[in-house]
Amino acid sequence: MSRLCDLMAADHARLDELLAQVDPRRAVIDAGAYQEFRKGLLRHIGIEEKILLPAAQGRRGGAPLPLAERLKLDHGALAALMMLTPSAATIRAVRAVLDAHNPLEEAPGGAYEQCEPAAGAELDEILARCEAAAEVPVSPWVESPKVLAAVKRALTRAGYDTSMLDQRAEVLE
Secondary structure, rough: OOOOHHHHHHHHHHHHHHHHOOOOOOOOOOHHHHHHHHHHHHHHHHHHHHHHHHHHHHHHOOOOOOOOOHHHHHHHHHHHHOOOOOOOOHHHHHHHHHHHHHHHHOOOHHHHHHHHHHHHHHHHHHHHHHHHHHOOOOOOOOOOHHHHHHHHHHHOOOOOOOHHHHHHHHHHH
């Protein structure tokens, strides 16, 4: 694997470990662990959206990576899910998106492998920027039919099944 892939895949593993601590089968979800996951995921998405994808696009003469649009749709779906109060349904939806998304970035030929050669001589600076990226401020969770509808739209745009969130809609009605 490349240095960039190693760095970002290690962050995926860290996030997966945090999410695993938030067991949706428990009667009460560990909100503290989920909050750490949430902050880490939003930071990770920020690194990709603000550092990696723009750097690769710049080095490719303005042409985005072939996977960029797909990744951005997934990032939008994940960021939208982070607005919801943690629940078993939310965690299942997050897991479904991550299970489809992470291989697009980590697999041979994936986004990280494509970003590294695009970085060229700037790779060390890009890696340093990734490592130094600050936490993203997060807003309090919101539980409302309007927010749930927005989350479902983001998931639909990204091509994901929203039926796993239907139980949430019943609770909010």
